[in-house]
Amino acid sequence: xxxxxxxxxxxxxxxxxxxxxxxxxxxxxxxxxxxxxxxxxxxxxxxxxxxxxxxxxxxxxxxxxxxxxxxxxxxxxxxxxxxxxxxxxxxxxxxxxxxxxxxxxxxxxxxxxxxxxxxxxxxxxxx
Numbered sequence: 001x002x003x004x005x006x007x008x009x010x011x012x013x014x015x016x017x018x019x020x021x022x023x024x025x026x027x028x029x030x031x032x033x034x035x036x037x038x039x040x041x042x043x044x045x046x047x048x049x050x051x052x053x054x055x056x057x058x059x060x061x062x063x064x065x066x067x068x069x070x071x072x073x074x075x076x077x078x079x080x081x082x083x084x085x086x087x088x089x090x091x092x093x094x095x096x097x098x099x100x101x102x103x104x105x106x107x108x109x110x111x112x113x114x115x116x117x118x119x120x121x122x123x124x125x126x127x
Contacts, residue, residue: 027084033057051109092116
């Protein structure tokens with residue numbers, strides 16, 4: 001069965017832009033990710049979501065999950081469990097491995113549920 005595939009527009013806008021600074025993600029006192037190449041996805045009335053390049057995430061703390069979800073605007077999301085200091089936060093991180101064209105720049109990037117980690121952003125200084 002074919003899944004519904006929708007294109008962002010005036011009724012459901014989606015934008016993706018560089019975060020413009022450094023983003024550090026921690027689970028407790030442990031740094032999970034540190035990036036100066038993060039992107040912010042803004043979708044309709046949802047809170048903005050920060051996507052970080054997978055290359056800037058400590059991959060030893062990610063464990064593949066069997067969970068998936070589907071968004072008709074972005075595609076299929078796959079999940080990772082976050083494993084830190086022996087503790088596991090199931091499905092705490094997601095990735096769109098093959099996102100739809102409108103959000104193709106988030107390919108190779110992951111997002112964290114904000115209630116599972118602490119995210120600190122530092123805005124780049126104007127030059």
